Amino acid sequence: MDLIKAFTDEQLKKELPKFEIGDTVKVYQRIVEGARTRTQIFEGTVIAKRNSGVSETFTVRRISYGVGTEKTFPIHSPNVQDVVVTRRGKVRRAKLYYLRGRVGKYAKVKEKI
Numbered sequence: 001m002d003l004i005k006a007f008t009d010e011q012l013k014k015e016l017p018k019f020e021i022g023d024t025v026k027v028y029q030r031i032v033e034g035a036r037t038r039t040q041i042f043e044g045t046v047i048a049k050r051n052s053g054v055s056e057t058f059t060v061r062r063i064s065y066g067v068g069t070e071k072t073f074p075i076h077s078p079n080v081q082d083v084v085v086t087r088r089g090k091v092r093r094a095k096l097y098y099l100r101g102r103v104g105k106y107a108k109v110k111e112k113i
Contacts, residue, residue, distance in 0.1 A: 022089025
């Protein structure tokens with residue numbers, strides 16, 4: 001068991017980005033295409049965070065061209081280069097799955113002042 005714990009502790013990032021549920025974030029993700037690598041930005045609202053340790057993930061939702069898209073990112077993945085908070089959200093829930101059924105202005109989260 002100590003070997004597993006030592007291996008997982010080695011995989012953890014030292015500095016984690018500070019963001020909460022409802023925040024609008026930009027996720028800088030490293031994409032590997034053949035021999036090339038590039039950085040792709042996915043911007044949206046954080047609707048869920050789950051687990052802890054190596055398996056900690058967060059889900060970001062965005063609407064582009066009228067179609068809702070969600071991506072789940074592992075926080076400790078080396079492919080997630082950075083998470084930048086662009087807007088703080090004011091929410092009272094831990095999971096914002098209700099945003100899936102909303103469109104337009106109703107799909108917005110109020111900003112924390």
